[in-house]
Every structure is written in structure tokens, then in C-alpha cells.
Amino acid sequence: MTKVAIAFSLHDFYMFNRNHIKPDEKNYYLDFSDNLFLSTEQLEKSGFLKISEETIDKNGFKWNYINLLGNLGKRINSKEWWATSIASKNRISSILPILLFQYIRSIKIIKEANYDTLLILSPNLILFKALRDFINSEKQNFLSTRNFPDNIFFSFIINLLRKVREIKKVIINEFYFFKDIIGQATVILNNIKTIKKAYDHSYFNGLNKDFDYTVIKTHVYSNSFIQSSKGNDLKDPFFGDLPSFLSKREKIISLLHLHGDYNKIIGSINRCNDQILIPWEYLLNRREVIFSIFKLFFWRIKIKPTFLYDVNISPVVSAELKRSRFTLNSYLFYESMKRLLNKINIKKFFYTFENIPWERMAILSLREFSSTTKIIGYQHSIVPDADTGVLLSKDEVSIGPIPDRIFTTGEITSNIINRQSGFKNGIVSPACALRYEYLYKMKPKERTNSGNILLALEGSPSVVRMVNYVLDQLANLDDINLRIRAHPVMPYKTIKNYINFDVLDFENVTISKNSLVIDDLLETDILIYWGSTVALEALSMGIPLIRYKMGNLFSYDPLFELSNLKWECSEQVPLIDIINSIYKMNNSEYMLELRKAKSYLDRYFYPITKQNLGKFFTV
Template identity: 25%
Template sequence: MTQPTLGKSSCLLAMADERTIRRNLSGITGQAPRFWVYFGTDTACCERIADLLGDAVTRRHIAQDLQETADSSRAEYIDVIGGLSAACSSRLWWLTTVSEKNPFVSSLFLWICYLRVLSGLLSGDGTPFLVIAEQQVLLDACRRLAVHAGYETTVLKPPLSGPLFRLRKAGKDWIRGIHFVAGQVFRILLARSAGFSRKNRILSSGSLHVIHSWTDRRSFQDGTYQNVYFHALAPIIEKAGGTAADLVQVLPTLPYRSAVRMLRESARPVMLVEEFLRFRDPVAAMFSVWRYRPPIPGVVLSDGLDITPLVRAELDEGRFDTRSAQSYLAYCAGSRLARRLRVASFIYTFENHMWEKMFNLAFREHSPETRRIGYVHSIVNRMYTCYTLGRQEAELVPLPDVIAVNGERAARVLAGSGFDRRMMAVWGALRDFAIQGSPGPQDDHGGKTVLVATSAGLGPSLELARIALLSFGNDPVLRVVVKFHPTVSAARARALLPPLPAHFIVSEDPVSVLLPASDLLLYTESTVCVEALGQHIPLIHVKSSFSIDMNILEDVDCVPSYGDPQAIREAAHRILAGPDPCGDVAERAVADILAEKNPAAVRSSLGSGQDASRIP
């Protein structure tokens, strides 16, 4: 094949495919790219490409540019999606990842930020460079932007592209859909045989409060069932004379048959979501989502960036996402639950996800007297864009009657993100956080210990571990303990990392043991940072070069944030050599984030005869 020739003001673009880069890059003539940037979240793939390119082309890390761009683009992105919601508002629209704005699922905001970072690079001195992107639609948008900026562009195509690639993807989508339907039918069969909602007479009581429960192995840690997020709520309800029953939704990480068997031994009233589904519902859900194609107008941002192809691409991709179909089933189950039982209140964990909106729609349509309460169980961050409302969608999104929060900070952030402060109630922290810790086992290392606590997701975990290696790999005076998130396989993560030096340890011990024995914490978005702050353990937030930061402590001035390994290493030694940088600020910050449990506020929210939107 003809090899591309790069000259001044040239931009080479390639998919994140090692074979493509290996096959083409060695044959480039003329002026080779001076640097390369990576647009994607697969950190392992990025590292393999970095090894392939070697020292011939320098990688440009974009952590600082990416996070600054995200911060400046956030408000416009929220309003753009709000405008689309106003134009497309319907039950099926709320099942799209575009409307949900979930940064862990939707790539749209990240793509916008990548393109604006690229725009900054294109406005430089015309030095030729290489752009590597993980999605074809993003690569196409990068090419259009480069052409508009006056660059000559060359696109390196992967071996498998075009019709063959689309055919393979369609086959995978159909297989995924069939697997989803079969799995749901199996669950419905087991749920009907269990019949919790039919056999438990207490569910017919006059004041029934249904608590939605995401359930996995953590729910059965001591051999009996407990609601991980709401185990402190049922006693408050029962003390007030009500009946609390859990609506259990079993996560895929726990075999459904095992969950049903263990739930039979529950001392608490429980129901399974699938008890309220019909066998035809999974098929109806899949086909409803597949057929939905909202009419999307042209979407152009304030700087002239046309993101219409990106919006349409994400909507098309989401049509084959079983997560949307799963959320559709929440509407089906919620509708039958609302008609079958007299429910005083429906309580769930609030993150403004699509499944929540389906339950809210179901109760609003079939049991309007039921009070819907969403409880913010996690730490709210302004860049977690699920927790936002655009100006045009504020009256359209299916929200609960009451948003209960775990602290004043959550209420403040939500109010600043478009939510009405009058619909919020401060319940305090209903789940346990290890704010006070007891020292864990010490070893004879004799030096300082740095704990690296990763967040959920393999990619972010690998990125943080690699940054820790770059920062402290040649610093044996420190002991570095890497603790992977419980949802990440430590064995798999280690296999994707380079060999660890002797002073690096991957620990399986719980954070409650590791944290008190640490002198410094490195984190990206883990809630462990709040526990460390409460225990007066210094912290450093690590910026990402791959995704948008959701730094829980971004407004706590004594917690620094860096993306460069050298800056992290220097800051770590400076912090470890001095006094606690936060001091009294730590206690005030933790109290602001996690208020004490407030049973009176809970009872007030559950009470009838008052306008829920006016609860102080």
C-alpha cells in the first residue's frame, strides 16, 4: 500500500489498533510526527501502543488540558442535553445514554472535551502529530476538525473496517440481546417460584414503605441478607409504625439462583423485581429500545463544533445496549407493583439514572399518592453529570418527590446543578463510612507508606497504578501499597501491569485495615478519600489523561491535585516531611459531606399530608 507522507501542518490519524500502527508507521517518509495523543479510556491499549512507538515519537499527556476543558465545557454540555430532552421528551428518550449524562456510560461529553483539546493542539505552530482514537466516530470528528484548521490529514484504517466490521458488530448485538432475554426469562421463572410478594402477608399492611435494594455478595457477608445502602432505614420506619419491605434487584455479579436461595432465609420482608414482570416483557423491552430513533436536530456548540454525528452515533449505539432494556423493565415492574400493592413510599438510591426515571414514571402514572424518595447514598461531585439538570429539562425529567441527601454539601452541589433546593431533605449518612480507624498491622519497612486506592473500573485502576509506578517506582525509601477496588480483579490488573519493584505491594486487605497504617493516600475518585480525610491522613488527587476527573474533594483546598508523576513525587515528599496539611479543615469538610443520621428528617419525608417539594 502507499505509505503516507507527513509534512508541516500535517495530522496523522489512526484507530487504537496496534496492527494498523505497526504496519503503517514504520513506512512513513518525510517529516515523522513529533508527538502523539491518545483519545480513549483503554489504558492497557495505550501502554501497548506506547511500547510500540518507543522513543521515536513522544506521547503528549493531556491530563491538565482535559480537566480544564471539562470544567469550562460542563455548563454548555448540560444545557445542550437539556435542549435535546425538551425536543425529544418521552418515556423512551429517558432510556437513552445521551439523556442520562452518565459519564461512566456515555462517551459524549468526553468526546467533546477530546475535540476541544485537539482544537488547542491544532492552533499551535503546525508541528505534525499523530492522533489515536478508540472510536471511529471520534476519529472522523478529529479529521473534520483538522481539515477545518487547515491541516493535511492522513487516516490509517484498521484491517477490519467497513461492511465486515459492521456485520460482526450486528452479530454481537443480536447475541447480546438473545442472551439478555433468555436470562430475564430464567429470572422470572425463579422469582415466580419463590413468590415472596404473594406469601408474605405483611406486604398488605396499611403503611408499606418499599425500599429498592441493589443486591450482590456484600448483602450476604454475614450469612444473612441486609440492604447494603439502607440497613439503617428500616428500624426508623418500623419505629414510626410503618412496614419496610425490600424490593430486591440482584446484580449480575451474584448468581440469581443463589440469591433466591439465600433470600428465603431473610428475616426481613423482601420481594424480587422479577415477581412483577411477565414473560413477554423482556422481548418487548428489547424491541422497544431497538426501534426507537428520536429526531435529532443539528447540534452545534458555541465554538462552532458540530457534534450532531457524535450524538446520533451514541444514540445508535445505545439502541443495542441491554442496560436500556433492563431499565425499561423497571417501568414494567414498577407499574404492576404500584397497582398490586398499596405503597406509602418508594425509596431508592438516587443518581438520576435511567432505571430510576422508569420507576418514577411508573408510580407517577399508576400510584400518584405514593411518595417517591431518592436517597443520595454516594458522594456528589459536580463532574458526575448524572447529578445535573439543564434549564430546559428541569420540569420534564421524571424525578422523585423528595431528594434525601447524606450531607449539606450534596444539597449545595445539587442546587448548583439545576435541582430545586426545596425538594431536598438532609437524612445524613445511612451507610457506614470508616471515618475513625484503628491502626492496621505494621511491618518492618521502617519508612513511610503510600496507599494507592483505585476506583471502580479496570481502566482507571490501571492508570492510577501506572502513575504510582512512574512516581515512586525508583523511590524505595517509600512503601507503596496498591489496593484495587473490590469490583476489579487484582490478578487481572497485575497481569496488565509491568513488573512491580520490591517496595510495591498489591494488598487484598480491606481499606479499613490499610488506611490507618498509611501516611499518604493517592486516589482519583474513590470514596476512601473521605475516610482518609476524617482520619487526618494526607491525600493527593491524581488527574486523569484518559477520562474526566470526578474529584470528590475538589473544593477542599488542602488536598492538592496533580497529573504529572514528577509533581506527584515532589508533593508526596513535601507532605510526608511536614505536618498534617488539613488540620481542623478535615473535620469540618467531613461533617459537611457526611452529616449524622437524622431520623426526624426521615420521618418528616415519609409523612403524608404535606407537599413533599416544600420539605425544608
């Protein structure tokens, strides 16, 4: 009988290798760890052969994944479904693409059974039960990495203990889910209390049902306000000058997500005399929050058999749905919009288009209680290959909560979305880059060959791998000065314990203390990044880029379509060789690459002109 085991650690592997491997058998391994805890050489020395490279085309897989979620949305089509992270294909909160890719790859190999023993290394832990159940259904022997006696009695005991452990795990997971929901509710209730107490109610009370309003749903921070002679002015960090431009013809309300110190932000809002600013939680009450707790906790859905690449992936979808579920914040946005619509007439509703759950709730509420409102999404930032959330299949476009129009930052982003989606009739079209006006003020800096390299990090724990690679390659090199710029949401101190090196040991490595990115870029020859938008700013200044290839299923590179003035590195390539080749590039070649790169950026981010702003009037 063929045998299959799953190892999640080096200890699991050594236990399995000692207890189960026979050198005269066909022993294969499937590695999802990217050789992080075992090298190919170590595995081969232990008598394992590598399964051939995957046959699943990643571009085809991406399109099938998008279609899968559209099909599920059409089949389920409930308010609760659209509130989930899975339904929005959120690349941060949902890991469904990785789970599906690993599961389908494993299932196809298990079905072929061209082995005596198969060891699956480091699949996502969520897949353990689904893989084990499938292995057993194929009448193959699922092995524990430990050496239990091979007889019926012990098999019965082991299976019984597994079932007990699974029941215990379900109970614990439900407990923690309920605890998490209560925690979210507590935060929301405290925010409501703070806002109701501190907010100037005259803003809301002064609204008139006889007028038609344009609502701009945006986000604000403590530093989003500037002082003026009349008090404060909100400088919208996402829509820029658009509210001021539209206010010449329309009555504008800014509906706000607050990020940071609520009391401080509310104080700044109250001093904005010429703008109507309403925090979205202000429109909620305690009863709605408490009712939603139980609504979400007891919501269940059974995913019917669903196939992708001839594999039933319903167990995986169900498992990820239980893990990621939804947030109370997003779900309650439906009630917030409903309350606002009871107070005023909304002619137009602008919002930051990312296709995440709170947006879906806002649209569902608008469609139900204000069917004549024009809903306009604004794609306000980059669209990397991994941003599947903004890519909608024909099924999702036909049935899902989507806006009437979507304006993008420019031609490139519009083309990416249209090329990979089911949108028709010009729903998606370019406008301008409201958040990136400063890029047009950046001039290329003088090309330098000083050895100053900047490593820009993202706000994700995944950057640890890139940092380890770059430090391994560049630390202690006499001609290189490496500066590491951490992301504001993840300072270097939060990840330093996971780095294999202490930067204090290296004279040529420093951690940036600059608050502004441009201060680092002005002293930089070359930027190394994985998915940071700092790459856009660097390129605007003529700084060559080296992108670290993380090996993700989909690329997080904001410039994934661009090849000019950009190189790529990975563990298989000496980083210093790439750096030296950039330094050796002659000026004429450099200028040609720079012109092509700048041309791409100009198409990615359209300038803010009266003509481009006027597109927001015409919907």
C-alpha cells in the same frame, strides 16, 4: 491543499511520517493520547509542532454539556430516550463528554486550517467517520497513513472500499447488538425462572390493596443479611436503619436489585419473617421480556442538527447513542413497577438517586399509574466533579422524570448539586449519611513515619496508568514499603498483564490480602488514590492523601473541593518529593490541616440522628 490524517497507533504514525511528511511544510499535531505512545520530543524531532493548548474552558464545557442533554431530553422526551445511558449522563456507561470535547477541539482547528498537514493522534475511534466526513466537507485532503498513488482512479477505489467496509461494520454492529440484547434477555429470563421457583410467594400474595405502602427500592448482596432469633434480618447496605425507623409508622416494602448468587440470596430473603422483600424481577413475565427485545432493537431516532460551540455535534451524539444504547434490565423496570402498582397502593417511593436509566423507568411508571405517590430520591454516596448524572439543567428538571424530593448525605453534596443544577424550591436538601455511620466511629490514628504507603485502586481499567506511575517512582526505594489494594470488582490479577512491572521483582511492593480496608489503613502513613472512596476513610483516620491526576476531562476525586491534608501528583512531579514533604510537616501544621479536613467531612456526611431521620417522615 491542506491535509489531515488520523493515527491510532505508533505504527500508524511511522507509516504516515514516512509517506507524507515534508520538512519544508507547516506540520502540526493534536494529541489526545496524553503522550502515551509518542512523547513531545519524538514528535518534534519528526518535524511536528504542537497545536496550542485547548481554549475550551472545562467548567464551561461541563455546564454546556449538561444543558445540551437537557435540551435533547426536552426535544425527544420519550420513554426509550430516558432509558439510554446518554440521557442519564452516566459517567461509566456513556463517554459522550470525551467524544464531544475531542470532536469540537478537532473541528475548530480543522476550520482554521492554519497548517499544511495536521496529524490527529489517538482520538476516540468512534469519531473517525465523523471527523473524516467533516474534513472532506471542508475540501481538505483526508490522508491515509499508507502511501497510495495520488490519482482519481485510486481515490475512487479507496473510497469504494471504505464505503463497503462501513456497510459491513454497520451490519456487524447490528448483529452484535441483537446478540447482546438476546444475551441480556436470557440472563433476565433465567433470573425470573430462579426467583419464581425459589421465592416464597406468600410475601407478594399477602399484600393488600386497601393499605398504603412505603416502598424502598434498594440493592442487596449475599452478605446483606444477619441472623437473628426470628430468622434473618436484612441490613440494608444503602438505607441502613431507615427501613426499621420508618416501619414504626408506615408499612414498608423493600423492592430489591439482587447482586450475586440468586439462590443464596433468595434463601436468605425467605428467612426474613418480619420484612417484606420483593426482587424486582419477580414482578416480570416472559412476554414482557420478549416484547421489549424487539422494541429496543427496532427503536431508532434521528438526531437533528444540534450545535455546541458553533459545531454541529449531531453525528457524535448519534454515534454514541448507537454504541451505548440502553440495557434491557433498565428498560424493563417500567413494567416491574407497573405490575407492583396493579397489586398495591404506594404512598411513598424511596430509591437510591443516581439518575440512571432504571430510576427514570420507575418514575415514569409511577407518574403514569400512581400520580399521587411521593417520590423521594436519596443521594447515598459521593458526588465527584465527574458525576454529571446527578446534575440536571432547567430543561431536564422541567420535562424529565425526576423525584419530588432529593435528600443528600450532607451539606456539601447538597450544595454541589444545587449549585450546578436547575432545581428550585428546596427539592434538594441534606439529610444524613445512612451508609457512612461507621466513619463517625473512626478515630484519627497516631501519626507515623514508617514509610508505609497504600495505593488504593478503583474498579476501572484506567488505574493501570496510575499503578505504572507509582511503581516507576517508588519500587526499589529502601525507605518505602508500598502496598497495593485492588478494588473488589477488579482484583489485581485482572490488570497485572497490563502493568509495565512485575511486583514480584520488588522487595518493597506487596499486594494486600486484607478483606477490610481498615486493616490496611491502620498500617499506612499515606494514601495514594485517584477516585477511590477509601480516601474518605483514610482522612477520617487522619491519614494524609496524595491524589493522582489522571488528566480526565472531569475530576473523579470524591474530595475535589478539598485541599487540606491532600496533595496531588502526576508524571511531571517526583512522587518521593511529595512524600518527603508530608513527612517533614510539623505536628502543629498537621493538626491544623486535619481539623479543617475533618470539618469538611462532617459537612459532607451528616450524622444519623432522630432529627435527620425525621426528614424522611415529613415528605
